Amino acid sequence: ETAGADGTNGVTQSMINNDHAHNDRITSYGMGPHGQRYSTLEQINRDTVGDLTPAWAFSFGGEQQRGQESQTLVYDGKIFVTGSYSRMWALDAESGELIWSYEHRLPDGISPCCDVVNRGPAIYDDLVIFGTLDAQLVAVDMETGRVRWRDEIADYREGYSYTAAPMIANDLLITGNSGGEFGAVGEVQARDPRTGEMVWSRPVVEGHVGMLPDGSDSMTGEKNATWEGNTWEQGGGAPWLGGTYDPELNLVYIGTGNPAPWNAHSRPGDNLYTSATVALDGDTGEIVWHYQTTPNDHWDYDGVNELVLFDYEDENGEVVKAGAKADRNGFFYVLDRETGELLSAEPFIDNITWADRIDSDGRPVETGNRPGNPAETDGDRGESVTVAPAFLGGKNWSHMSYSPRTGLFYIPANEWEMEIWNEPVTYRRGAAYLGAGFTIKPIYDDKVGVLRAMNPRTGEIEWEVPNPTPMWSSTMATAGGLVFAGTPEGFIKAYDDETGEVLWQFQTGSGVVGQPATWEMDGNQYLSVVSGWGGAVPLWGGEIGPLVRHITQGGMLWVFKLHQSADLASH
Numbered sequence: 001e002t003a004g005a006d007g008t009n010g011v012t013q014s015m016i017n018n019d020h021a022h023n024d025r026i027t028s029y030g031m032g033p034h035g036q037r038y039s040t041l042e043q044i045n046r047d048t049v050g051d052l053t054p055a056w057a058f059s060f061g062g063e064q065q066r067g068q069e070s071q072t073l074v075y076d077g078k079i080f081v082t083g084s085y086s087r088m089w090a091l092d093a094e095s096g097e098l099i100w101s102y103e104h105r106l107p108d109g110i111s112p113c114c115d116v117v118n119r120g121p122a123i124y125d126d127l128v129i130f131g132t133l134d135a136q137l138v139a140v141d142m143e144t145g146r147v148r149w150r151d152e153i154a155d156y157r158e159g160y161s162y163t164a165a166p167m168i169a170n171d172l173l174i175t176g177n178s179g180g181e182f183g184a185v186g187e188v189q190a191r192d193p194r195t196g197e198m199v200w201s202r203p204v205v206e207g208h209v210g211m212l213p214d215g216s217d218s219m220t221g222e223k224n225a226t227w228e229g230n231t232w233e234q235g236g237g238a239p240w241l242g243g244t245y246d247p248e249l250n251l252v253y254i255g256t257g258n259p260a261p262w263n264a265h266s267r268p269g270d271n272l273y274t275s276a277t278v279a280l281d282g283d284t285g286e287i288v289w290h291y292q293t294t295p296n297d298h299w300d301y302d303g304v305n306e307l308v309l310f311d312y313e314d315e316n317g318e319v320v321k322a323g324a325k326a327d328r329n330g331f332f333y334v335l336d337r338e339t340g341e342l343l344s345a346e347p348f349i350d351n352i353t354w355a356d357r358i359d360s361d362g363r364p365v366e367t368g369n370r371p372g373n374p375a376e377t378d379g380d381r382g383e384s385v386t387v388a389p390a391f392l393g394g395k396n397w398s399h400m401s402y403s404p405r406t407g408l409f410y411i412p413a414n415e416w417e418m419e420i421w422n423e424p425v426t427y428r429r430g431a432a433y434l435g436a437g438f439t440i441k442p443i444y445d446d447k448v449g450v451l452r453a454m455n456p457r458t459g460e461i462e463w464e465v466p467n468p469t470p471m472w473s474s475t476m477a478t479a480g481g482l483v484f485a486g487t488p489e490g491f492i493k494a495y496d497d498e499t500g501e502v503l504w505q506f507q508t509g510s511g512v513v514g515q516p517a518t519w520e521m522d523g524n525q526y527l528s529v530v531s532g533w534g535g536a537v538p539l540w541g542g543e544i545g546p547l548v549r550h551i552t553q554g555g556m557l558w559v560f561k562l563h564q565s566a567d568l569a570s571h
């Protein structure tokens, strides 16, 4: 992959498609379109990781710190990183010196549900592109930070926001939206990354009308097939976390959020395509297949979690093109990524009480643990139930990683339950649209979080490491035999990928809810992670709140390398 088609020294789709095979840069969220978050670098390994020390750090500054959830990108000697309140920086990767910064002017009245976070930028050609809390897209010049184009994803006054990292797939800029708690309608949009011009759009709620590349209208699904009356109109389904991409199949895999409102009694039916994974044709945006993990979702088990693409050999030696998803609902699904067919579904957490198992037809076998209908109690609060996992999920947005070295997935999991009940609600533009009340509760005295190594072939947990507070950072695996993850207690840790033993840890000064990434520069392997406590837990954690109340806020990018680095030439 050489320079951009127009002769600039730009990032190309082919670089992004092969991101996982190149260690001297990180051009995509997920460290490759398959989202494996795996690096073949091994300078930092089980023997050397003890010598990992800070190379430099950068403070995001500002008067208001909040959750820092972003993954860095690295290209041409620069690091691109985003922070809370829709801010973005370019730094010299060697020295950490500031090259440029962009601070988005946010209007009053934005309504992100779950903290003012941002999970990272996309880079393409000579542009750095990110989405903002007022649901805008901003593309800036990679060298200067000067704005080249802006566009609107949706109207923030209607409850839309944006927190994800955009994705580059099929030479298009792919974005979803946030707003599922406000009756916003989930939609995936594809733009020309150079100009911002819309190429196709695909609402992910049946009955809504999207656009094909020729400009013509095209309805999603069949109106009223799985939603009654006009319930689909404010149906939610926000694809707020982005997705993964298979360049060979030209399929874009996106998870969709909870249907709105949470009170499922008011919207009988499966409510396609909410709480599901959809595979979209990269050329047209049309839905090629879908797999709904939680039909008629009643518990806010958003299906947004990433489908991580991986291959394995079956008993007959045939390569299976698979994808795996650790869903908020507590089950770990392995799907055929060409067809969406279910290959297996096993629990990755204990104590799932909303369903007993996933049947061979792909549907959950429910236990009947749905909150009562408020209409049956004179329109007041309905009967409440206690159910696990809690709505923040067996795993939330924080990404798992897959190591081809061990064949294991490393899942930042959580075990908690909730009391939940329904209340009557009517839709009002821009207002919360839940129809539910809830309290999250711990299940155990000594842990909520648990880092789990899951074997996708057997459904077995090969090792686990509990954590007192929720695991809220992404994980990353490396050929050095390591798994990296952060904790709310402020540590970035390196775990042995075969045993879970903690081999190294560093205190970053605030909770780590960010995403480790690694690359090589001038013979050194580098590790980066952002630190800064926030995200959904301190806002929505209910009785978990006291466990995390003492954690102080922050906003810092940390970059590490080995104190005495070995020569990379040997590999």
Ligand SMILES: O=C(O)c1cc(C(=O)O)c2c(n1)C(=O)C(=O)c1cc(C(=O)O)[nH]c1-2
Binding pocket: 069, 112, 113, 114, 115, 117, 162, 163, 164, 177, 178, 179, 180, 181, 238, 240, 257, 258, 302, 391, 392, 396, 397, 534, 535, 536, 537
């Ligand atoms: O339905 C939505 O639109 C939506 C958006 C977001 C977001 O954009 O961060 C979250 C959620 N839902 C959500 O349910 C959730 O648990 C959550 C956690 C976080 C976070 O950053 O810690 N964001 C979100």
